[in-house]
Every structure is written in C-alpha cells, then in structure tokens.
Amino acid sequence: MVFDFTETETQRLVVKSVKDWCERNLTFERVREMDDKGHPFPKEIVEGLCGLRVVMGTVPAEHGGSGIDWLTQGMIAEVIGYYDPTIATAAGLMAVETGWGFTLDRYCNETVREKYIKPAIRGEKFVGIATTEPGGGSDVAAFKSTAKKDGNEWIINGEKTFISGTEECKKWGGGYWINVRTGPIQPGAPHRNMTSFFLPIDAEGVEVQEPYRDAGRMAISTGGFKMKDVRLPDEYKLGEEGKGFYYTMEGFDNARMMIAASCVGIIQRIIDEAVPYITERKTFGRPLAKYEAIQFELAELYREMEALKLMTRKTTWMQDIRYKEEGMPQKISKAKTFKPTDVAGWISMIKWKGPSLALEAARKAMIWFGAAGYTKEYILESAWRGVMSYVVGAEGGLNIQKIVVARELLGRDYVPYK
Numbered sequence: 310m311v312f313d314f315t316e317t318e319t320q321r322l323v324v325k326s327v328k329d330w331c332e333r334n335l336t337f338e339r340v341r342e343m344d345d346k347g348h349p350f351p352k353e354i355v356e357g358l359c360g361l362r363v364v365m366g367t368v369p370a371e372h373g374g375s376g377i378d379w380l381t382q383g384m385i386a387e388v389i390g391y392y393d394p395t396i397a398t399a400a401g402l403m404a405v406e407t408g409w410g411f412t413l414d415r416y417c418n419e420t421v422r423e424k425y426i427k428p429a430i431r432g433e434k435f436v437g438i439a440t441t442e443p444g445g446g447s448d449v450a451a452f453k454s455t456a457k458k459d460g461n462e463w464i465i466n467g468e469k470t471f472i473s474g475t476e477e478c479k480k481w482g483g484g485y486w487i488n489v490r491t492g493p494i495q496p497g498a499p500h501r502n503m504t505s506f507f508l509p510i511d512a513e514g515v516e517v518q519e520p521y522r523d524a525g526r527m528a529i530s531t532g533g534f535k536m537k538d539v540r541l542p543d544e545y546k547l548g549e550e551g552k553g554f555y556y557t558m559e560g561f562d563n564a565r566m567m568i569a570a571s572c573v574g575i576i577q578r579i580i581d582e583a584v585p586y587i588t589e590r591k592t593f594g595r596p597l598a599k600y601e602a603i604q605f606e607l608a609e610l611y612r613e614m615e616a617l618k619l620m621t622r623k624t625t626w627m628q629d630i631r632y633k634e635e636g637m638p639q640k641i642s643k644a645k646t647f648k649p650t651d652v653a654g655w656i657s658m659i660k661w662k663g664p665s666l667a668l669e670a671a672r673k674a675m676i677w678f679g680a681a682g683y684t685k686e687y688i689l690e691s692a693w694r695g696v697m698s699y700v701v702g703a704e705g706g707l708n709i710q711k712i713v714v715a716r717e718l719l720g721r722d723y724v725p726y727k
C-alpha cells in the first residue's frame with residue numbers, strides 16, 4: 310500500500326472553508342476571551358463549525374454526518390488546533406464529539422441516534438464520553454459502576470469523574486457514553502463484563518457535580534456525575550452486553566487521532582508566532598534568531614512537527630483503510646491490510662508524540678520570548694496549559710501510550726498490568 314500525499318479537491322475545499330471560518334471566528338482576541346471567561350463553551354462557535362458539517366464529519370451521511378474520511382477529519386482538526394491553541398475547541402468538538410460521537414454512532418440504535426447524535430451533529434446537543442471514575446482512569450480494574458437488568462430496563466449506579474463537557478451537556482442537553490459492569494470483576498481480566506450505555510444527562514438519578522477549576526482549556530468544562538438507581542431502557546445499551554471495553558478502545562483510537570492532529574496545528578501556530586518575534590526582537594544588537602541556541606531549537610521543532618504531521622496523516626489513512634475493509638456497522642473484524650492492534654500502536658505513538666511535542670514547543674517558545682512569553686499577550690502560555698491536559702491524562706496518559714507501543718513490540722506477556 311502506498312500513501313498518496315496529493316490533496317484531493319474535497320480535502321482542499323473543506324480545509325479552506327474551515328480555515329476561512331476560523332480566520333473570522335477564532336481570532337486571537339476571541340480565543341483569549343474564551344480562555345479568560347471560561348466555560349460553558351460558546352454556542353455560536355459550536356453552531357458555526359457544525360454548520361460547516363465538520364463536527365462528527367466522519368459519521369456516514371445516511372446517519373446525518375458528512376461521511377468524510379479520518380484523513381480529512383484530521384486535516385480539519387489541524388486547522389482548529391492552529392486557530393485555538395488553548396485546545397478547548399479541538400478537545401470539545403474534535404476529540405470528544407468527533408472521535409467518540411462517530412464510534413457511538415456505530416454501536417447505538419436508531420432511538421439514541423435520532424434523539425442525541427443527529428442533534429449533536431447539528432450543534433444542538435452535546436455528546437461525550439465518561440469512563441473515568443474516582444478510583445482511577447488508566448486502570449480498567451478500578452471501574453466500579455454497575456448496571457443490573459430489571460425486565461427490559463437496566464438500573465445504573467456509580468460515579469464518573471474528570472469528564473469533559475458536563476456543564477455544556479447540562480445546559481444544551483445530550484448525554485454520555487458510559488461504561489459499567491454487568492457482571493463481576495474477573496481476576497486477571499477486568500475488561501470483561503464491561504457494558505457500554507448511552508446515559509442522557511437529564512435521566513432521573515443523575516446528579517451533575519460542580520466542575521473542576523482546571524489549569525487550561527478553560528472554555529470547555531471538566532466535571533463529573535453520580536448515578537443513583539438510574540433506569541435506562543435496554544435500547545440505550547451500546548452494542549452487545551459485555552463488549553464495552555472493545556468498543557471503548559475503538560473510541561479512544563479515534564479521539565487520540567484527533568488530539569495528535571490538533572497538536573500539529575498548535576505547533577505550527579507556535580512556530581508562526583515565534584518566527585516574526587525572534588527575527589524582530591534584538592538583544593546585544595542582534596536579533597534573537599541569529600543565536601544558535603534559539604535557531605537550532607526552532608529548526609529541531611520544525612523537523613519534529615513535520616514528522617508528527619506525517620505520522621498523523623499516515624495513521625488516519627491506516628484507520629480509513631481499516632474501516633473500509635470492516636464495513637459499517639462492525640460485527641466481526643474483517644480488517645486485512647492493518648490489524649486493529651497495528652493501527653492502535655500508531656495511534657498511541659502519535660498521542661504520545663503530539664501532546665508532549667506541543668508542550669515542549671510552547672515551553673521553548675515561552676523562553677525565547679522571555680517575559681513577554683509569560684504573559685497573555687501571546688498564545689503560548691494558553692497552549693502550554695491546554696496541551697498539558699493530554700500529557701497528564703485526557704484520553705489516556707503518555708505512559709499508557711508507551712505501554713501500548715511496547716505491547717506491539719514485545720507481545721502481551723510483557724504488559725505491566727498482567
């Protein structure tokens with residue numbers, strides 16, 4: 310298989326329309342205002358991007374989406390990361406809604422699709438993902454929430470925490486993909502007996518907590534909710550009982566690709582901000598750009614960004630091939646060219662490289678700018694605070710990505726959790 314780098318006419322047109330829109334609506338001043346004001350996320354930004362049909366753009370057209378491929382969706386996420394380097398827009402609308410919304414659409418039934426997914430694609434409601442629990446996020450064995458069958462309903466109890474978009478979801482309506490246990494934890498196989506459901510945020514028994522006071526990506530909230538005897542009809546179950554862990558890994562894969570792509574955009578923006586600054590700012594009679602200490606760092610950053618971009622585009626292309634071969638909806642994996650685990654390895658490499666490189670880019674550029682870099686006059690500090698969310702944990706911490714890559718190299722006998 311040869312990856313063709315030629316941009317298609319569709320890609321060129323879609324990317325241009327998103328760029329034009331961002332140029333007018335995600336200006337430096339607007340993004341700064343969103344970051345200063347904090348959540349909830351501005352509805353007009355959601356509606357504007359949804360109007361371009363690029364939020365959950367990969368959802369098939371017959372399900373209300375645009376049916377674009379992941380390669381193109383990644384290019385869109387690059388643009389959104391570029392214009393909002395605080396990462397709030399990319400986190401809320403690309404990683405959470407697009408990554409998870411697409412996967413949710415694959416496993417939900419018509420009721421959930423009509424009531425929640427289609428309205429979210431139109432920008433009317435919010436859909437997100439809630440796996441993390443107070444006991445921990447990386448370790449599946451820590452998840453304790455349960456669902457018990459009662460006739461044609463399920464009774465859900467438990468708690469989810471550090472969940473993106475809870476305030477937006479409460480305000481606009483919508484809900485979350487949740488994972489709960491529908492059987493006992495099996496020693497050595499905690500991922501078994503995990504079932505996925507769609508939980509409407511306004512279901513009786515759902516108590517939304519006060520949002521956290523995050524360090525960054527201020528325009529989108531992070532909160533949590535308790536579920537006390539919440540009754541959900543069986544049609545809110547996603548896919549088959551006991552298979553939730555596998556569906557969730559697929560959702561993570563798609564969200565992680567969006568994160569890496571938005572990091573490409575953030576790093577390009579940092580470079581574009583830095584070049585005029587370091588060529589104009591003089592110390593000891595010379596521009597900063599003349600000093601090797603700075604120009605070598607810039608050159609290295611540029612090289613690494615281009616490497617990340619190539620890796621990210623290759624990964625989204627691999628995922629497209631995988632989905633084409635599997636068909637819709639997925640029943641049994643028919644992927645031939647790339648195994649899902651091969652793709653997952655690439656996805657973990659870019660989820661690891663993207664946020665850590667973007668964090669490093671922001672940190673270095675802040676130092677090149679001196680005191681100015683430490684102020685809100687430039688986008689650098691907001692990018693630094695925003696991408697840190699992906700380093701510490703959102704959509705899986707960096708060490709977890711390294712474990713996935715090592716698992717592909719060494720085999721499952723060497724995973725640290727067995």
Ligand SMILES: Cc1cc2nc3c(=O)[nH]c(=O)nc-3n(C[C@H](O)[C@H](O)[C@H](O)COP(=O)(O)OP(=O)(O)OC[C@H]3O[C@@H](n4cnc5c(N)ncnc54)[C@H](O)[C@@H]3O)c2cc1C
Nearest residue numbers: 438439440441445446447471472473698702703704706708
């Ligand atoms: C801003 C933000 C938004 C979020 N949004 C969502 C959301 O929408 N939905 C959702 O479900 N969750 C969300 N999360 C939670 C996220 O999924 C978790 O942070 C992540 O899974 C890590 O879990 P934890 O924070 O409990 O850290 P822990 O699991 O306690 O891990 C702590 C640290 O140890 C590392 N670590 C863990 N195990 C190992 C190991 N075996 N070897 C080496 N290092 C290890 C981790 O990488 C991490 O750095 C969000 C988090 C943030 C910061």
